[in-house]
Amino acid sequence: MLLHMERNLKPLRHETRLKLLAVNEADGHIYADIEMNRMLQYECRSRRSREDRSDRERLQLSFRGGGWIIAKVTPLQTESSRPAPWPDSGQEDDAAGMEFGAPIQGNKSRARAGNSYSDVFSVDSEELTVVKSTPFLNNRYVNSQLEKQRRQIAYDREKVRQYAETWWNGANPQYEHFEVDCSSFVSQCIFAGEAPMNYTGKRGSGWWYRGKYGYQELWSYSWAVANGLARYLGSKSRVGLSAEAVDSPRDLEIGDVVSYSWEGGPYQHSTIVTAFDGDGMPLVNAHTVNSRHRYWDYRDSYAWTERTKYSFYHIADKM
Template sequence: MKNQEMEAFVQAYFRGKNHAWLTGDPEHLFEWHRSHEDLIFREIPAHHKLCQARNMRTKKTSTDVAIVAFDWDEKRELATVEVAERIQWIYRDGANYEDEARIYRHVLEITPYHGNWQIIRCRTQVEGKHHSQSAEMIENSLGNGGSEDENQEFLKQNRTRKHLYDRMQVMKYAEKWWDRFNPGYRKFEVDCTNFVSQCIHAGRAPMVHMGNRSKGWWYQHGGGANDNWSYSWSVANSLRWFLGGNGHWHATIVEDPRELKIGDVICYDWDGDGHFTHNTVIVAFDVYNRPLVNAHTVESHRRYWEYRDSYAWTENTKYLFFQLPDQF
């Protein structure tokens, strides 16, 4: 019985939230929340403000909700509900229409309230913001990606091979897997860099220095638990240094995101402290030639590159715009 009551409550709440995504006003959601400090009351207005700044009009929103897990604590009269929220926006962009989609994962804590229910806490998965101790140790151990002799040998080999970067294959891969996980690779709790690495490798970006985790950029398929990979394949700040610091690919940092192409990479430093903890891959552009990106952790489809409506974004956020070469 509690399951049915909770499902009805959760569905009603997310219908109300869908309307808030459309209007930009979450005030009517207060009736579902005990705490008005929930991040959703910041994110919805931020998203609406971002659309206005882009001269975009939100024409339609739709939300699908799946209850992933449910637990009822009889003693505490507390329900813990894991929910996956898939939201899609349809925008009017001048004479054109654009769509965007994201998948949020929430853990709701819900208690009885005046004959109904009320959310007392909502924990939402967000883009990686802080490094774990292990990640810090990894990054502190990294050199510049290899000796000069190793770098020159790699470049010599690739001048012969002439790997062309297939940007359309990057886009196709990013569009196919943005909302799910390729079973051929390990799934990470913070999956943004793993996803970006898969995308650019799908475009025939060659792996480098396979076998040494602290050098190069590579993933080794060993069969499930026996898979192995470099730190730069899965750690955001390590990929940033691989792209910008080791000379293998000649990735170029540009100042204006409008200089980027499909298949290029944007790195995010939310706190402006020099540690980059999120990466995205470019899959399209709006009518003003501003990048739209796909990403994981919070699975995002054709999201505006700035991320100003992200829970992780701060006024100190810094970006790096990496233009990958057309030939390796």
């Protein structure tokens, strides 16, 4: 509420819908995983906006005083973590500390995701967990991207916005889906705006997504890793996707990118600008904690700290 007052918001309508995802018993407690789909309509400087968000939390119910009470609430996933394991799963319950700028820790060669097992790829001491996919890219498509690199392309910000609105709360099955997929989602949005890939075939360079090749899914770190995407956008590449860092969120347009470092170190989260509030400040769409038209500064996130650092990237209109 304090954040709303600081932004001079006038709430008009608020709605929260709960969905029970799973229940588990351990150590005399009951753990219930829930999904909260929240909607807020508000007015800012006479402009009406709507924010949507899908959060997942774990409730710990304990028997006290002759009845069950909610003893603890834990986010299942934040913008810097993977989903939390069950308390009796044998894994450490430290999801809130697992960052995606240097994300999922450990040396497991396989990781459980939903009802399927998924491969874990090592990324410069980082690990990315792939959930599942039916990617569509192939050699013919890669060749067309190489051709785009040789001619000027106009960045279509309206197509970016449309893609971000369509998939803000879902995973496009044509792409690989990560447990922490904020940067992959942003890359997909940028690509939907006709930004040409910088296809190098090397994970550590360029900005590209190839899809299935044999038994592997191929993509660059800059496509799927928050720190990799921020470094690429700040590199002023002259091939394929190009961008420049700007000083203020007020310098951003639809289709531009905000990168977040919660502790002031490597970047751990990425969002895409899709709208503006009545003060002219950016509203963003994002994944991991699926969000639509969320205020850009993320001070309402479990991941946010006083040391949070932001970078703002304006995507070039012509590439």
